[in-house]
Amino acid sequence: MASLLQSLSDFPRRLAAFLDRPGFPWKGFILGFSFAQFAFEGFLSLRQYQVLQHKKPPRALEDEVTQDVFDKSQAYGRAKAKFGAVSNLISLVENTAVIYYDFLPRLWGLSGLWLARFAPARFSGEISHTLIFFFTFNLITTVVNLPTSYYSTFVLEEKFGFNKSTVKLWVTDMLKSQALMVVLGSPLLSAFLKIIQSTGTKFFYYLWLFGIAVQLFAITVYPIFILPLFNKLSPLQPGELKTGVEALAQKLNFPLKEMYVIDGSKRSAHSNAYFYGLPWKKHIVIYDTLIEKSETQEVVAVLGHELGHWSLSHTTKLFGIAQFHMFYIFALFSIFIDNRSLYQAFGFHKEHPIIVGFILFSDALAPMDTVVKLLMNILSRKFEFEADEFAMKLGYTTELAKSLIKLQIQNLSTMDADWMYASYHYSHPILSERLGALGWASAKKGSVSKSVDEQKPLKTADREL
Secondary structure, X not given: OHHHHHHHHHHHHHHHHHHOOOOOOHHHHHHHHHHHHHHHHHHHHHHHHHHOOOOOOOHHXXXXXXXXXXXXXXXXXXXXXXXXXXXXXXXXXXXHHHHHOOHHHHHHHHHHHHHHHHOOHHHOXXXXXXXXXXXXXXXXHHHHOHHHHHHHHHHHHHHOOOEOOOHHHHHHHHHHHHHHHHHHHHHHHHHHHHHHHHOHHHHHHHHHHHHHHHXXXXXXXXXXXXHHHHOOEEEOOOOHHHHHHHHHHHHHOOOEEEEEEEOHHHOEOOOOEEEEEEOOEEEEEEEHHHHHHOOHHHHHHHHHHHHHHHHOOHHHHHHHHHHHHHHHHHHHHHHHOOXXXXXXXXXXXXXXXXXXXXXXXXXXXXXXXXXXHHHHHHHHHHHHHHHHHHHHHOOOHHHHHHHHHHHHHHOOOOOOOOHHHHHHHOOOOOHHHHXXXXXXXXXXXXXXXXXHHHOOOOOHHHOOO
């Protein structure tokens, strides 16, 4: 037993020594996977693009949507697919250039010169150096990606009637995001580095506990201090909707504290609803676009689905999986943190910055994360079916089905998907699968889509909530 325990304790050290192989082509490995992933995802996108050229809706939706709605959905899907292909190609070119031209060591050296020239002597050291490096890299990345971000918002989304934002609001959001990155990122990144520097080879335990604390803190702070910087949250006013949701929460023993309406229409016409908060105090947030385009009981049905995730412990399970995922990432990083061959392959011959090691380690870990993404999407789709079944058992089969159809129509979501593409990319089942599981049968062809088309947009203030 003692020898077994000793062998297990020595395993990380032996693995680290095995992976630290002088001359190992880490750069070629990471670039090779980037190109392989690009090719694989491109292959999946081509399969999906063929589905997006279909002229008729899938059989399960023939009685749910009109031909006009289906044509618009297909056109929107093709436009997003083309944009995705171009943006993915741009990202691949950018990533290749960063690696091939040793951008990271150049920027690290330049940020070190800035630190030495402009910062007081007390700010010398790896933490200050890392902050300058990280925020400069983030700023450059943001600027480089401005054209694709602008096109997505003001060309693609505008063309199909979803964009409600203005250039001023778009710029303001970007500046607020950058400011928050500096204000919140500085102490978090500093703590991340300090923990690694101070706790030795077992730093990943302390880093994991720190990560959990940060997540719990974010759950509390984000809706109170950060979300209001971008959106307005208004208390849901007394009325049929509030009464219905409160009755549902009481029935399920959901610890409801407050309900809000968020001005999602400020930026987009897409709809949604969600809840957040600590286990003993939850808040429900409903998009104004969902309220404006849905009947009261349909909104309650959507929330019945969302509360199903809570009642079935989906949120707890996903939180637990996320913690395990974070732990194994930090544990694996402890094996790579001193990997000289990895640093040297990317031009870091004398210095081995922790943040650079984490970036390179993340790139090397990408193949495993691709598998994790696939498995998580499979689990997520399973949870969605279970939450739909939960709402159905509450008696909301018809209302949930109609709401799902309306959301599909309003968002022009893709109504059919290639099975390989969906397995890899989709966290939710496609509409036809969900309606089939609900046992939904429409009484009149296109009745729901016609009601959506005929419904006039309402302002939240014009409607009793």
